[in-house]
Amino acid sequence: MSENLIGYMDDQGNIIDTQSAGENCTATPIEYDNSEAALEIIRHSTAHLMAQAITELYPNSQFFVGPVVDEGFYYDFRVDEQIGENDLKAIEKKMKELIKKKYKIEKYEISKAEALKKFSKDDLKLKVMERIADDTVSIYKQGEFEDLCRGPHVPALRFLHNFKLTRVAGAYLGGDENSEMLTRIYGIAFADKESLKAYLTMMEEAKKRDHRKIGSEMELFMFNEESGAGLPFWMPKGAKLRYKLESILHKAHLTRGYEPVRGPEILKADMWRTSGHYACYGDNMYLTEIDGQEYGIKPMNCIGHIQIFKQTQKSYRDLPLRYYEYGVVHRHEKSGVLHGLLRVREFTQDDAHIFCTPEQIASEVIEVVEFVDAVMKLFNFDYTMEISTKPEKAIGDDDVWEMATQGLKDALNENNLPFTIDEGGGAFYGPKIDIKITDAIGRKWQCGTIQVDFNLPERFEVEYVDEDNTRKQPVMIHRAILGSFERFIGILTEHYAGEFPFFLAPTQVIFVPISESHVVYANMLKKKLLAEGIDSEVYDKNDSLNKRIRTAEKQRVPYVVVIGDEEVTNNTVAIRNRRTREQYNLTQDEFMVELTQQLQEGKI
RNA sequence: GCCCAUAUGGCUCAGGGGUAGAGCACUUCCUUGGUAAGGAAGAGGUCGUGAGUUCAAGUCUCACUAUGGGCUCCA
Numbered sequence: 039m040s041e042n043l044i045g046y047m048d049d050q051g052n053i054i055d056t057q058s059a060g061e062n063c064t065a066t067p068i069e070y071d072n073s074e075a076a077l078e079i080i081r082h083s084t085a086h087l088m089a090q091a092i093t094e095l096y097p098n099s100q101f102f103v104g105p106v107v108d109e110g111f112y113y114d115f116r117v118d119e120q121i122g123e124n125d126l127k128a129i130e131k132k133m134k135e136l137i138k139k140k141y142k143i144e145k146y147e148i149s150k151a152e153a154l155k156k157f158s159k160d161d162l163k164l165k166v167m168e169r170i171a172d173d174t175v176s177i178y179k180q181g182e183f184e185d186l187c188r189g190p191h192v193p194a195l196r197f198l199h200n201f202k203l204t205r206v207a208g209a210y211l212g213g214d215e216n217s218e219m220l221t222r223i224y225g226i227a228f229a230d231k232e233s234l235k236a237y238l239t240m241m242e243e244a245k246k247r248d249h250r251k252i253g254s255e256m257e258l259f260m261f262n263e264e265s266g267a268g269l270p271f272w273m274p275k276g277a278k279l280r281y282k283l284e285s286i287l288h289k290a291h292l293t294r295g296y297e298p299v300r301g302p303e304i305l306k307a308d309m310w311r312t313s314g315h316y317a318c319y320g321d322n323m324y325l326t327e328i329d330g331q332e333y334g335i336k337p338m339n340c341i342g343h344i345q346i347f348k349q350t351q352k353s354y355r356d357l358p359l360r361y362y363e364y365g366v367v368h369r370h371e372k373s374g375v376l377h378g379l380l381r382v383r384e385f386t387q388d389d390a391h392i393f394c395t396p397e398q399i400a401s402e403v404i405e406v407v408e409f410v411d412a413v414m415k416l417f418n419f420d421y422t423m424e425i426s427t428k429p430e431k432a433i434g435d436d437d438v439w440e441m442a443t444q445g446l447k448d449a450l451n452e453n454n455l456p457f458t459i460d461e462g463g464g465a466f467y468g469p470k471i472d473i474k475i476t477d478a479i480g481r482k483w484q485c486g487t488i489q490v491d492f493n494l495p496e497r498f499e500v501e502y503v504d505e506d507n508t509r510k511q512p513v514m515i516h517r518a519i520l521g522s523f524e525r526f527i528g529i530l531t532e533h534y535a536g537e538f539p540f541f542l543a544p545t546q547v548i549f550v551p552i553s554e555s556h557v558v559y560a561n562m563l564k565k566k567l568l569a570e571g572i573d574s575e576v577y578d579k580n581d582s583l584n585k586r587i588r589t590a591e592k593q594r595v596p597y598v599v600v601i602g603d604e605e606v607t608n609n610t611v612a613i614r615n616r617r618t619r620e621q622y623n624l625t626q627d628e629f630m631v632e633l634t635q636q637l638q639e640g641k642i
Numbered sequence: 643g644c645c646c647a648u649a650u651g652g653c654u655c656a657g658g659g660g661u662a663g664a665g666c667a668c669u670u671c672c673u674u675g676g677u678a679a680g681g682a683a684g685a686g687g688u689c690g691u692g693a694g695u696u697c698a699a700g701u702c703u704c705a706c707u708a709u710g711g712g713c714u715c716c717a
Contacts, residue, residue, distance in 0.1 A: 208645025
């Protein structure tokens with residue numbers, strides 16, 4: 039047996055640890071390294087080692103589950119003491135002490151009945167066993183410590199060295215909000231020191247591009263304690279960035295046959311009763327009273343668009359009719375889930391509603407999907423699509439749901455677009471396709487969404503006159519591509535680490551005149567750029583040249599342009615291109631051509 | 643909402659039961675410099691909010707507010 043053998047993998051991809059495998063196991067051996075299978079074993083055992091250390095430090099602790107997850111492992115447990123980040127070091131130290139005792143990890147099996155008796159005083163273990171169907175359970179033992187566990191584990195503690203406990207958190211027992219909250223400690227482990235170090239470095243890098251950090255460094259947006267949580271303020275730089283994104287998208291909507299509309303921010307509560315939001319979404323709505331009547335601030339824009347559609351009589355010739363709005367909505371998100379721009383209580387959706395016939399659903403959905411793809415390509419985003427089906431809390435008939443869901447699947451299938459299914463994840467009024475993009479730290483965020491809705495047109499009695507002069511009900515397709523400007527800009531910021539493409543950068547050019555005599559030329563160029571819709575600044579503060587270049591660079595602007603005697607005399611510019619990290623000289627005309635070309639890149 | 647942590651000048655942070663420090667930023671002056679920090683002087687905070695303990699509280703306790711890490715991943 040190899041020194042480095044820590045388990046086997048059978049034909050089905052199941053991991054068998056050395057404790058479970060017989061003497062002559064013929065399955066593929068798993069060596070101690072950073073392979074997926076090896077890491078799973080190592081991390082699982084590290085979780086146990088952590089539990090053992092916690093038991094020694096906090097003798098009253100009781101353990102629930104300690105699985106391996108995408109990034110490392112965790113263990114949920116109940117403990118009398120409060121454990122904070124500062125206690126993690128002590129636990130790590132104890133873990134290292136335990137390793138020195140060179141325990142083997144042994145396994146034995148007992149019947150479930152015996153196990154129930156053995157752990158009769160441990161209600162968490164009993165809870166765990168409730169979820170086990172088998173008649174026998176396995177127990178792993180290392181030194182004095184033993185734990186009910188399915189495995190797999192490394193043969194001995196000597197395989198565990200390169201780990202780090204990363205954070206302590208609270209977690210509901212079984213993930214149920216109404217259950218008791220246990221303490222959870224997360225950790226990570228690798229087969230070698232270098233990989234652990236690389237992982238920790240990567241986490242540091244991810245922190246550096248955190249949109250909250252960059253957003254405050256670049257003065258894009260802010261929050262304010264006195265004003266309330268989850269309510270973002272857009273500072274001049276952020277507002278410029280946002281305006282550019284809005285403009286790009288505005289043009290893209292017009293070329294795709296959308297028409298701009300706008301509804302009020304607040305509507306009578308009866309509207310929300312009719313729509314079903316009051317019943318299904320009321321907990322998340324901000325309600326108020328005006329002149330003795332209840333009103334609700336809109337959490338969605340659909341109602342406004344429906345009213346506009348209904349204002350004039352529509353013919354089948356008007357369909358598909360596409361209304362779009364940068365709709366400001368308010369939603370009461372739980373305080374604990376707020377997160378920078380990625381989860382806020384007031385945000386602006388790039389929202390549209392397409393009124394069409396059932397026959398037009400597939401082609402409209404395809405067009406939206408193409409629109410989504412164009413936007414994602416513009417920013418080089420990877421994204422995935424997911425179809426969500428009927429949730430528990432829903433309105434509308436089952437067969438209506440079925441028809442709409444099938445419509446979405448057909449649209450994607452016919453175009454060979456891959457998707458996954460989220461059973462029960464739909465909105466209460468219809469099935470949907472969600473577009474999820476991955477941010478710099480690998481987190482997935484739902485951005486765009488395409489939702490088919492047969493319910494609202496019925497509830498609001500939306501109609502059009504068909505070819506045969508009868509009144510029919512159109513279908514509504516709700517869709518957003520960015521999702522919200524807030525979240526999307528948050529993700530963009532992390533994606534680009536603040537180095538936005540030229541067509542989005544809040545300040546696109548910074549001029550640094552070498553001395554006072556060059557300021558006039560710089561200001562003239564600034565004006566010229568502004569006429570082309572390009573934002574620039576002139577850094578003529580009384581600082582040294584080097585200092586001003588440094589300050590300009592730190593702003594992450596695409597172009598820093600130095601202006602001196604040479605440039606003024608020859609009508610040229612000396613460019614520092616921050617995106618390509620190159621330095622070169624251009625004539626004024628060449629410069630204008632280069633910039634306007636880059637503006638064009640933002641066209642979709 | 644729940645668990646844990648954090649909250650000091652605009653920003654980043656140090657300090658720590660006896661009435662606050664640094665760097666950057668800011669203001670003024672000198673310097674007019676060719677590609678990532680020239681020099682000098684100066685202004686600015688009562689330590690998130692409220693209450694309590696104490697002769698004395700940024701410093702201890704409690705509440706609140708805000709921020710951060712979590713709350714699907716099954717022995």
